[in-house]
Every structure is written in C-alpha cells, then in structure tokens.
Amino acid sequence: MLIDDLRQELPDGRMVEDPGVAAGFVHDExxxxxxxxxRVVVRPRTAPEVRSVVRACVRHGVPLVTRGAGTGLSGGANAVEGCVVLSTEAMDTIHEIDPVERLAVVGPGVVNDQLRAACAERGLWYPPDPASAPWSTIGGNVATNAGGLCCVKYGVTRDYVLGLEVVTGTGELVRLGRRTAKGVAGYxxxxxxxxxxxxxxxxxxxTVRLRPRREAERTVAGYFSSVVAAGRAVAAIGAAGLTPSALELIDRHCLAAVDKWKNMGLSVDADVVLLGRTDAPGPAGAQEAERMLACFEExxxxxxxxxxDQEEADALFAARRLAYPALERLGPVLTEDVCVPKAAVPEMLARIERAATRHDTLIANIAHAGDGNLHPLLITQPGDTAARERAQAxxxxxxxxxxxxxxxxxxxxxxxxxxRDGLERELTPAVLDMHRAVKTALDPHGILNPGKVIARG
Structure with missing residues (x-):
C-alpha cells in the first residue's frame, strides 16, 4: 500500500499523522x-525524499499536490480527493548567497522576506515582492510566477529564476537552467x-538572480474622486514614458478596512489613493517624482x-499590503487578478464598477496599477448564498x-x-493543445496536481 511504502521510504516525522494538523494543508486562500x-500529508526535507514520494505516487497511481505556505489565491494548492499533499515548508535553507555572481540558492520553503533580508545584509536585493512576502515561500512564488509592488519596473519571478532542481513526473531528479549570467543552450x-x-x-x-541594493525611493501620493480618474493618471504616467518603481491603487474600502483593523490613522477623505514611487538616483529621481506628480494633477x-515624511509614506504602502487580510475580516473575499494594457486601465476600472452595480456586489479595488494588474476584491457576507452567486457572476x-x-x-x-475556464477562453484551441502536449510529456502518468491550470483534452 502507498502509506506503507512511504513509511518505509521516509525518515520518521515526515508524515503528518494527526488529522487535525493535516486539515491545515488541504487548501490555499x-x-x-x-x-x-x-490520503496523507508529507513534509520532506531533502530532494531525495521528494523523489521517493513522487516515485511512490507513480507506482500506486496516486495524485500528488505540492504546496508551499498555502497563501495562493487561485486554488492551485488545493488537495484533490485521495491525493498525497507534499508540503515543501521544511525545505527552508538558504544554501548560498554569492555577491560576486549576484545569485542565491535556496530551498523552496524559504520565505520571500527572509531571503530579501539575508540578501540585504550583503548589499544585495531580490526584487519580486508579492503582498504575501512576509509569509509566502520562494517555491510558491516560482510555481505561480509571482509579481508584487515593484514588478512594474523590475519584472516578475520568472525574470529572476536562473536554475531549478526538480523532480519530474516520472520521478527523475534533474537540474534545469544555469548559474552563469548568460546561457542559451537548449530549450x-x-x-x-x-x-x-x-x-x-x-x-x-x-537559483535566483540578485541585484545591487537600490537607492532610497521618493513617494508621490494622490487622492482621486473615482477609480476611473485614478486610472487616467495611470495611463498618463505610461504615456509620459515614466517607469515608476511602484504605482499602487487603493480604494477607500481597503483603507477603511485596514484602519479598522490596525488603527493606523489613515485618511479616507478620497475614494481612491494612488501611490507612486521612483528609485531613480539623484536629480533624475527628483525630476521623475515631479513629472509623476504633474500626471496626477492633470x-x-x-x-x-x-x-x-518617510514614515507616512511607508504606512500607506503597508496599508496596501494589509488590504487583503483586512478585507477578509469583513467576510468571504473572492479575489480577481486580471491584467490589461496600461492604456485600458481606466476602461477596465469602469467596467469593474459596472459589474459591481449590475450584480449588487461590494467590490473593493487594489491594483499594481503601473503594469495594469488589477485586483478587484468581491466581498460577501458569510452564509449568504445569493450574494455568493452574484459575486461569482x-x-x-x-x-x-x-x-x-x-x-x-x-x-x-x-x-x-x-x-481554468478563463484560460481556456483566453487561449486558442491550438495553443491549448500545446499546453496539453507539454503536460503529457513531463507528467505522462498524470499524477502532478491534476485538474489544475488546464484540463486534459
């Protein structure tokens, strides 16, 4: 039996025997x-242990769902019935930080902020910074290609991954990618x-790429009477050729929720707050901040x-990171994550408002507005089935x-x-077939997180 095989293959303490503890590993956020x-939750500590788990799942035809900290917002780490859940949380070692090559080698269970802090001690910086950075793991960030506040200028996780060690769907332990600054060998x-x-x-x-520690940022804040007006400022900044180091939108629902929770004394005099930052050095930074301010005003x-006031500016950005957990305290929150061209941000925000009215649903808005990545948060009351159906519509x-x-x-x-339905709507049938072909080639037994991302044809 699978459980007997795992007990034989894994050291003591790797399997979660307590059902109450195991219940904390069955879904994300x-x-x-x-x-x-x-069937069981396992917490391996080494790559060979992971390989043993995968091979056991292959032998018994049992699905395997991998999870990091469980902070995901799309159901990607949710258990499927009868599966093995493999948690990488115990694989949390920072193996190496190389200041010459500007890279770090880490286990998938390393928390994002822990890596960033360790890099900072060496004058280095790991840019991807999702709002969940204090809790989410590098492995989970890689799995979802996480972004964050500064991705408008510095890119997302994929832009920093140099190499990976991976156990394939056939149970092979392989190394992919490289450690060198350049390398184009193979796919x-x-x-x-x-x-x-x-x-x-x-x-x-x-293995991730690092950057030198950057200059201190300058912050520009603006109040707007509507999300559409704030969206026009976002489009104007793009049209002006500016690339801020962050450009974040927070509406009054989010600010009020954060203030109620954390008593931060935030202003909610405006319907929407837009926060821009520049980390350009010296006079260039001052000039960029002035041009951003002009875009806000125009x-x-x-x-x-x-x-x-740096403390005040940091408080506003802290509120942006706290918005989602603060809103969760008000009731179930269904989180969107759409991304549109920057020029389309005003129209997309207007459509979100119309959807809220049409479906009688409270929708709060936060956004990485600088790159068109919008996060409408659809809020309902616990147990209200009709409200849930309207929110899903x-x-x-x-x-x-x-x-x-x-x-x-x-x-x-x-x-x-x-x-998943949205992806199948976004991609053409030919491209969907390409996805399925890749999945079949790398996971021929169909055990790796089945039913997620894309359905088999």
Whole structure:
C-alpha cells in the first residue's frame, strides 16, 4: 500500500499523522475553490525524499499536490480527493548567497522576506515582492510566477529564476537552467517550470538572480474622486514614458478596512489613493517624482503631493499590503487578478464598477496599477448564498471584460482552479493543445496536481 511504502521510504516525522494538523494543508486562500481529502500529508526535507514520494505516487497511481505556505489565491494548492499533499515548508535553507555572481540558492520553503533580508545584509536585493512576502515561500512564488509592488519596473519571478532542481513526473531528479549570467543552450525548461503551479514537476531547489541594493525611493501620493480618474493618471504616467518603481491603487474600502483593523490613522477623505514611487538616483529621481506628480494633477487629483515624511509614506504602502487580510475580516473575499494594457486601465476600472452595480456586489479595488494588474476584491457576507452567486457572476464577467480589452485572466496569482475556464477562453484551441502536449510529456502518468491550470483534452 502507498502509506506503507512511504513509511518505509521516509525518515520518521515526515508524515503528518494527526488529522487535525493535516486539515491545515488541504487548501490555499482561494475563496470557494473546491478541495478534497488527501490520503496523507508529507513534509520532506531533502530532494531525495521528494523523489521517493513522487516515485511512490507513480507506482500506486496516486495524485500528488505540492504546496508551499498555502497563501495562493487561485486554488492551485488545493488537495484533490485521495491525493498525497507534499508540503515543501521544511525545505527552508538558504544554501548560498554569492555577491560576486549576484545569485542565491535556496530551498523552496524559504520565505520571500527572509531571503530579501539575508540578501540585504550583503548589499544585495531580490526584487519580486508579492503582498504575501512576509509569509509566502520562494517555491510558491516560482510555481505561480509571482509579481508584487515593484514588478512594474523590475519584472516578475520568472525574470529572476536562473536554475531549478526538480523532480519530474516520472520521478527523475534533474537540474534545469544555469548559474552563469548568460546561457542559451537548449530549450528554456527552467522558465517553463516557472508558473506551472506544480503540474510539471516538484521544485526542490531554486537559483535566483540578485541585484545591487537600490537607492532610497521618493513617494508621490494622490487622492482621486473615482477609480476611473485614478486610472487616467495611470495611463498618463505610461504615456509620459515614466517607469515608476511602484504605482499602487487603493480604494477607500481597503483603507477603511485596514484602519479598522490596525488603527493606523489613515485618511479616507478620497475614494481612491494612488501611490507612486521612483528609485531613480539623484536629480533624475527628483525630476521623475515631479513629472509623476504633474500626471496626477492633470488627471484630476483632488490632492497630490510628494511625501516628505518617510514614515507616512511607508504606512500607506503597508496599508496596501494589509488590504487583503483586512478585507477578509469583513467576510468571504473572492479575489480577481486580471491584467490589461496600461492604456485600458481606466476602461477596465469602469467596467469593474459596472459589474459591481449590475450584480449588487461590494467590490473593493487594489491594483499594481503601473503594469495594469488589477485586483478587484468581491466581498460577501458569510452564509449568504445569493450574494455568493452574484459575486461569482461578477467574477466571470470581469474576466471576460479583461480578455475583451486585450488582457489576461491572471497577472500573478496563477490559474489554479478558479481561472481554468478563463484560460481556456483566453487561449486558442491550438495553443491549448500545446499546453496539453507539454503536460503529457513531463507528467505522462498524470499524477502532478491534476485538474489544475488546464484540463486534459
């Protein structure tokens, strides 16, 4: 039997025997995404142990679902019925930080902020910074190709992954990618793994590119009377050729929720707050901040200024990171993650407002506005089935609108379960077949996170 095989193959303490503890590993943070009951939860510490788990699953034809910290928002880490859940949380060693080559080698269970702090001690910086950075793991960030506040200028996780150690769907332990600054030999299989959400392999080690520590940022804040007006400022910044180091949108629902929770004394005098930052050095930074401020004012900001109080500026960005957990305290939150061209941001925000009205659903808005990645948060009351159905209808309408405007169904949260129908709507049949062909080649037994991202044809 599978359980007997695992007990024989794994050291003591790797299998979760307590059902109460195992229950904490069956789903991520995606509201209303279905999940099943696993046969067992395992917490390996080494790549050979992961390989043993995968091979046991292959022998017994049992699905394998890999998870990191469970902070995902699309259902990608949700257990399927009768599966093995493999948690990488114990694989949390920072193996190496090389200041000469500017790279780090880490286990998939290393928390994002822990890596960033360790790099900072050496004058280096790991840019990808999802709002979940204090809790999410590098392995999970790689699995979903996570972004964050600074990705508008510095890119997403894929831009920093140099190499991976992976256990394939046939139980082979392989190394993909490289450690060198350049390298174009063969297909980019490491890049293929990034964003694959555990459907093509189990990541056991990650080599990431680092950058030198950057200059202190200047912050520009603006109040707007509507999300559409704030969207016009975002489009104006893009048209002006500016590339801020962050450009974040927060509406008053989010600010009020954070203030109620954390008592931060935030202003909610405006319907929307837009926060811009530049890390350009010296006079160039000052000039970029002034041009950003002008874009805010020309787009109709009711108030805008360059912050002279770093503590105040940091508090506003902290509120942006706290918005999702603060809103969760109000009731179930169904989180969107659409991305549209920057020029389409005003229209997309207007359509989100219309969807809220049409479906009688409270929708709060936060956004990585600088790169068109919008996060409408659809809030309902616990146990209100009719409200849930209305929210789900609005969710699907927003996806359709994003695709209609030349966008995509997910900018950084991944497809998982919630966006699978949207992905099939976004891609052509020929491209869907290419996805399925890759899946079949790398996971011929169909055991790796089945049912996620894309259905078999």
């Amino acid at each position: 995606a509201e209303w995404a279905p999940y099943g009951t696993p 980019d299989l490491a890049g293929l793994m990034v964003g694959s959400e555990g459907t093509l392999g189990v990541i056991t080690e990650v 787009a109709g900001a009711t108030w805008a200024a360059q912050s002279t 609005a969710f699907h309408e927003i996806i359709a609108d994003a695709i209609d405007l030349g966008g995509t169904v997910t900018g950084e949260h991944g497809v998982g379960l919630l966006k």
